[in-house]
Amino acid sequence: xxxxxxxxxxxxxxxxxxxxxxxxxxxxxxxxxxxxxxxxxxxxxxxxxxxxxxxxxxxxxxxxxxxxxxxxxxxxxxxxxxxxxxxxxxxxxxxxxxxxxxxxxxxxxxxxxxxxxxxxxxxxxxxxxxxxxxxxxxxxxxxxxxxxxxxxxxxxxxxxxxxxxxxxxxxxxxxxxxxxxxxxxxxxxxxxxxxxxxxxxxxxxxxxxxxxxxxxxxxxxxxxxxxxxxxxxxxxxxxxxxxxxxxxxxxxxxxxxxxxxxxxxxxxxxxxxxxxxxxxxxxxxxxxxxxxx
Numbered sequence: 001x002x003x004x005x006x007x008x009x010x011x012x013x014x015x016x017x018x019x020x021x022x023x024x025x026x027x028x029x030x031x032x033x034x035x036x037x038x039x040x041x042x043x044x045x046x047x048x049x050x051x052x053x054x055x056x057x058x059x060x061x062x063x064x065x066x067x068x069x070x071x072x073x074x075x076x077x078x079x080x081x082x083x084x085x086x087x088x089x090x091x092x093x094x095x096x097x098x099x100x101x102x103x104x105x106x107x108x109x110x111x112x113x114x115x116x117x118x119x120x121x122x123x124x125x126x127x128x129x130x131x132x133x134x135x136x137x138x139x140x141x142x143x144x145x146x147x148x149x150x151x152x153x154x155x156x157x158x159x160x161x162x163x164x165x166x167x168x169x170x171x172x173x174x175x176x177x178x179x180x181x182x183x184x185x186x187x188x189x190x191x192x193x194x195x196x197x198x199x200x201x202x203x204x205x206x207x208x209x210x211x212x213x214x215x216x217x218x219x220x221x222x223x224x225x226x227x228x229x230x231x232x233x234x235x236x237x238x239x240x241x242x243x244x245x246x247x248x249x250x251x252x253x254x255x256x257x258x259x260x261x262x263x264x265x266x267x268x269x270x271x272x273x274x275x276x277x278x279x280x281x282x283x284x285x286x287x288x289x290x291x292x293x
Contacts, residue, residue, distance in 0.1 A: 036085075036107040039092025043082035043108060047074030051116040051141040051274050053267055054109065055081045058123030059184070060176035062088030065122065068260035073267050080113055086177060094178055098124070098187030102131040116141040118270050120263075122256060124149050124179075127187045130195035130239075141274040142202035143240075144266050147253050150232040151192040154185050157232065160225050165216045195239070202273035202280050203240035204266040207233035209249035242273065244282040249290045262288040 033040040044063065045052075053073050055066045063081030073079040084101055086094035095101040105128060109115065117140050119129035126148025133140040150157075158166060170181040179187070211226040230247065237243040246266070251258035265284045273280045 033090065034108045034111045036104045036111070037092075039085035039095075039104060040090060041082055041085060041104060041108045042089035043080055043112070045074075045078055045080040045113065046070060047076070047078045049077035051077065051118050051271060052113055053077055053079040053118045053120055053271065054105075054113070055079070056105065056119065056121040056125030056128050057081075057084075057087075058125055059173075059178050060087075061122070062090075064088065065254075066120075066256055069256050069263045069267070072260070072264040076268060077118075077271050078113075082108060084178070096179075097183055097190075098127040098179070099131055099190055102128045102135070105129075106132050106136060115139045116274075118142040118144065118267065118274060120144040120146065120267055121148055122146040123253065124184065124187075126150075127184075127191045130191050131187075133198065134191075134194040137199075140198075140201065142270040143198060144204045144206070144263075144270050145236060146206050146255050146263060146266075147208050147233070148205075148236070149184075149188060149191075150236055151188065152232060153188060157225065157228055160221065160228065162216050165214070198240040198243075200241045202270045203237065203243035204270050204280065204282075204285070205233055205236045205243065205245045206255050206263065206266055207245070207247055208251050208253050208255060209247050210252050212252055242279055244269075244280050244285065246282070246285045246289050259288065 033042045055063065055070065057063060057065045062083040066081050070079045070081055082105065083090035084095065085092045085104060095104055109117065119133065119140055119142075121129040121144070123146075126145045129143060133143065161169070173184070174180045207230060211222045211229075213222065217225070234245050237245045246262070248255045248259045248262055251262075256263045262285065265288050269280050269282065269285060
């Protein structure tokens with residue numbers, strides 16, 4: 001597979017995908033793959049308890065992206081990662097839309113991992129979990145969004161990217177082996193009209209504090225893009241009346257790699273609030289937000 005050019009890699013890292021992924025998940029308990037339609041989805045769970053934490057990765061990633069987080073979450077509840085169709089150890093044709101991804105994930109969970117669930121999603125995975133919750137709200141107890149795609153990203157964020165760099169980005173997306181640009185934009189629109197409110201379900205929105213340098217972006221443009229990103233991320237908290245917004249000040253897009261303990265603390269806070277039906281306690285998140293790995 002050809003590697004995208006530098007500008008394309010920057011945008012893919014920034015909003016939907018990855019380089020420099022963490023190592024593979026070390027699972028304490030592995031489950032067999034689950035057949036969902038024409039695909040067979042591999043998943044691994046550690047720990048015990050309820051609600052069950054389910055991790056979804058960004059575009060082009062598989063469950064191994066959560067390797068620094070899942071074992072720690074497994075100390076206080078059951079924690080499951082999975083590979084989407086055609087990624088990692090899952091087989092079968094890749095899903096053609098975020099809605100299809102969400103339904104495949106739900107089918108796998110129903111068959112093998114009883115809920116309720118705390119859905120934890122990175123980047124594009126945020127689209128998938130919000131679509132899943134919109135179809136099965138009673139099965140979802142809480143949500144953690146990790147620098148996730150937001151509702152108005154095409155109009156407010158990608159519109160800041162110079163046309164030539166944006167064209168490289170669009171051309172590079174299919175090389176990630178999942179959705180192309182048009183399909184992702186369609187998925188974002190689907191999320192926007194389908195996922196309007198989580199009610200009072202616990203919600204933690206984590207976002208990066210740094211903007212990766214781009215060869216085509218001046219310092220002023222980089223600052224504007226980061227400011228716009230933060231504005232959109234802060235608005236995600238309005239999905240719930242029990243939500244908190246935290247900026248990981250020293251982290252890039254992969255907060256689960258740069259500040260894994262912050263992600264673990266966010267999941268713990270969401271799980272605890274769901275168990276006790278109380279407000280999210282954000283004190284630990286605030287303390288860790290400025291810390292490194």
